Amino acid sequence: MRLFTAVTLGSTIESRATSEMERLRALAPHSRWVKAEGVHLTLVFLGEVEEARLPSLREALEPVGSRHAPFVLSVGGGGSFGSPSRPRVLWADVRGETDALKALQADAAAVLQPLGFESEHREYTAHLTLARAKDPHGDPALARCAQALHTSDFGEGRVDRLILFESRGGHYHSRLEVPLTRSK
Structure with a gap:
């Protein structure tokens, strides 16, 4: 099974991100857009x-x-990865208590490393992936989407658990949920 650890961002961000992706999909119809559950x-x-x-x-x-x-995160604005004229990935910016998110990511990576799982991030940079180009050379339409994202605001959400997800058939299934329980 294909597994990853993640955090979800709550219904407000999910709803606004879904609406924004629907709006932007018209600008880049040939890219792969993240599903609402994603x-x-x-x-x-x-x-x-x-x-x-x-x-x-x-x-x-x-x-x-x-x-x-x-902890609480907010999402808004964004940009792209890859060539500015032919981006490969469209993302929204994650803000708020990002130090808490980075600490959680580092801790998860540290406990998984002895089991043989190496983190793909040297330094974790939080971003919410919205779309990926189907063409490995990128999609110029995603550059227009990145411009359109600059003033977006997806709201804020409370992160209260670490989730081990299984990716199966394009859908994500929770295999383990670990509540965050330390008092601030």
Whole structure:
């Protein structure tokens, strides 16, 4: 099964992100747009993992929750990755208590590393992926979308859990939810 750890951003951000993606889809119809259920921030991508390893993942991840308090993030604005004229990825900017998010990501990466999972991030930069170009050389239409995102505001949401997701058939299924329980 294909696994990753992530946090979700709440119904307000999910709803506004979905509306914004619907609006922008008309500008870049040939890109792959994230589904509403896909609105999350990936912390550590694990890749293909045997189901027999789930108990060890649970054992590693469950203690993380008691070391982190819930926090609030907001999403708005954005940009693109890749060539400015032919971006490969369109993203929205994550703001707010990003230091708390980075600490959670670093902790998750640290407990998974002894199990053989290396974080793909040297330094974690929070962003909400909205679309990816189908063409490996990018999509000029995503550059127009990035411009249109500059004044967007998706609102704010409370992050109160770390989730181990399974990606199956283009859908995400929660395999483990670890509440963030430390008091601020």
